[in-house]
Amino acid sequence: xxxxxxxxxxxxxxxxxxxxxxxxxxxxxxxxxxxxxxxxxxxxxxxxxxxxxxxxxxxxxxxxxxxxxxxxxxxxxxxxxxxxxxxxxxxxxxxxxxxxxxxxxxxxxxxxxxxxxxxxxxxxxxxxxxxxxxxxxxxxxxxxxxxxxxxxxxxxxxxxxxxxxxxxxxxx
Ligand code: FES
Numbered sequence: 001x002x003x004x005x006x007x008x009x010x011x012x013x014x015x016x017x018x019x020x021x022x023x024x025x026x027x028x029x030x031x032x033x034x035x036x037x038x039x040x041x042x043x044x045x046x047x048x049x050x051x052x053x054x055x056x057x058x059x060x061x062x063x064x065x066x067x068x069x070x071x072x073x074x075x076x077x078x079x080x081x082x083x084x085x086x087x088x089x090x091x092x093x094x095x096x097x098x099x100x101x102x103x104x105x106x107x108x109x110x111x112x113x114x115x116x117x118x119x120x121x122x123x124x125x126x127x128x129x130x131x132x133x134x135x136x137x138x139x140x141x142x143x144x145x146x147x148x149x150x151x152x153x154x155x156x157x158x159x160x161x162x163x164x165x166x167x168x169x170x171x172x
Contacts, residue, residue, distance in 0.1 A: 055157065055164040056087075064096040064163065068117045068126075068137070070106070073165065092154050092165060093117060093126070095137070103165050104139040105152035115151070126151070139171075 013021075056073050063069075071094050074087030092103040093115075106114045108128040115135060119127035125142070126135040134142035139151035155166035 055155075055166040057162050057164050058092075058094070059163060060161055061096065061101070061158050061163040062161070064094050064101065066095055066097055068093040068095045068104070070094075070117070071103075071165075090168075093139075093151075094156075094163070094165075101156045101158070101163060102138060103154035103156050105154065105168055107152065108133050108147055109141060109149040109151065110146040 054076055056075055058071050058073050070091060072089065072091050075090050076087045077083075091106050091114075093106055094101065094103045096102075104126075106116075106126075108115050108130065110128065110131060110133050113128050113130035113133075115126040115128045115133070117126055118124065119129060120132070122134060124137055126137075126139065127133070128135075128147065131146045133147040134145040135147065135151055136142060139153065141147040141150055150171045152168050152170050154168050157164050157166070
């Protein structure tokens with residue numbers, strides 16, 4: 001029997017398979033090095049948004065009514081190495097219908113201006129002065145105006161008669 005025939009009958013892995021596995025695993029390793037940061041960058045904000053935001057006491061719940069009230073508060077949130085002293089300033093339009101509390105972000109979903117309650121002569125609506133955006137009282141964008149989504153909402157809960165706001169969430 002020739003040496004070549006002997007080699008082909010040797011148990012174990014052939015040179016061709018070894019090279020194929022080596023190239024495939026090296027390629028996979030290099031690809032993961034490129035893809036992992038890209039995927040993490042893409043999904044990290046979704047995972048991080050509000051993940052480490054604590055609930056903040058914004059006052060006695062009976063101070064709120066069906067009429068939206070603008071509230072300013074500070075959220076303790078760490079953004080990478082940045083952790084502002086005294087927290088990050090935030091605002092919300094807060095209203096209460098019966099026992100149900102709704103706390104809306106004032107940031108317009110078009111290009112990020114600040115919406116006002118009943119601004120621009122629009123009764124019972126939130127109005128964005130930048131491009132004439134309109135939202136209903138519950139923060140839903142009015143079709144035919146620039147915003148293409150409803151205002152974000154803060155998580156809320158009542159504890160001991162106090163209203164607490166938490167992480168902000170997107171709707172729609
Ligand atoms: S930023 Fe609000 S309508 Fe354009």
